[in-house]
Each structure stands twice: as C-alpha cells, then as structure tokens.
Amino acid sequence: MISIGLGSLWESAEDTANCSGVEFEGNSPAEALDRVMEARYGDSEKPDDLQIERYEVLPLWTGPSFDGWEAILIPEGGLERFIFRQGTESAHEARWERGTFLRVVTEARSQFEASARSAIER
Numbered sequence: 001m002i003s004i005g006l007g008s009l010w011e012s013a014e015d016t017a018n019c020s021g022v023e024f025e026g027n028s029p030a031e032a033l034d035r036v037m038e039a040r041y042g043d044s045e046k047p048d049d050l051q052i053e054r055y056e057v058l059p060l061w062t063g064p065s066f067d068g069w070e071a072i073l074i075p076e077g078g079l080e081r082f083i084f085r086q087g088t089e090s091a092h093e094a095r096w097e098r099g100t101f102l103r104v105v106t107e108a109r110s111q112f113e114a115s116a117r118s119a120i121e122r
Contacts (some may be wrong), residue, residue: 003116006109012057012073013102021074021081023052029083029091036072058084073101 024032032055038044039052057071071084080098085091 002112006105006112009057009105010102010109013105015054016073016075016080017099017102019054019075021055021076023048024055024074024076024081029081029093030085032074032081033070033072033083033085033091037070057082 024035027035036052036055039046039049040056055072055074057073058069068087069084070086071082074081074083075098076095078098079095080101082094082096082101083091084093
C-alpha cells in the first residue's frame with residue numbers, strides 16, 4: 001500500500017511539473033479543488049476536463065488508501081499551490097517553491113524502495 005500511495009503522489013507531481021496553472025488564476029482553494037474533482041468525477045463532460053484533471057493528486061488511482069482526502073497541485077509562477085481537504089471539511093492550501101512536492105515525494109519513494117530492498121535481502 002505504501003508503494004502504491006507514493007507512486008500515485010510521484011505520478012501526480014510529474015504530471016503537473018510542466019503545467020502553468022493559468023486555468024486556476026483567481027480561484028480560491030475550494031473553487032480550484034471543486035473544479036478538478038468535478039472534471040475528474042462529475043457527470044458532465046466539458047472540453048477542458050482533460051486539461052484540468054491532470055492537477056489531481058488525491059485520490060487519483062489509490063482508491064481507499066487516502067481515506068476520503070482530496071488534493072491538487074497547481075503550479076503558479078515560481079510557486080506551487082498544494083490544496084487539500086478531507087471529506088466535507090474546508091479546503092486548505094500550502095504554497096511552496098515550485099518543484100518542492102516532486103522533490104519530497106521522489107526522496108520518500110527512493111528511501112522506501114531502498115528500505116524494502118534491504119528488508120528482502122536479509
């Protein structure tokens with residue numbers, strides 16, 4: 001499960017690495033999160049849905065691994081917006097230097113894989 005979760009996070013970070021995020025200019029954290037979740041899981045199909053879906057971090061293909069958490073990652077100039085919520089709670093936002101999420105997830109994934117290999121070799 002850990003490997004699946006880290007793989008999902010890494011894939012999400014890779015998917016948004018070269019995006020601009022202009023689709024979300026002026027959107028509050030809740031508005032941006034709602035737009036992505038609606039594009040991904042809503043009933044209506046809009047022309048820009050495929051472009052907007054790529055900003056999804058959670059749940060992506062992890063299923064129940066994240067217990068109702070939703071999250072998106074939106075590049076914005078030299079920063080990235082990590083927007084998240086659980087269930088019906090309010091959306092929250094963290095702003096980091098662009099590339100931070102990818103660096104952290106890549107390091108976590110690498111460390112986990114090294115630990116798993118080490119445990120198997122014993």
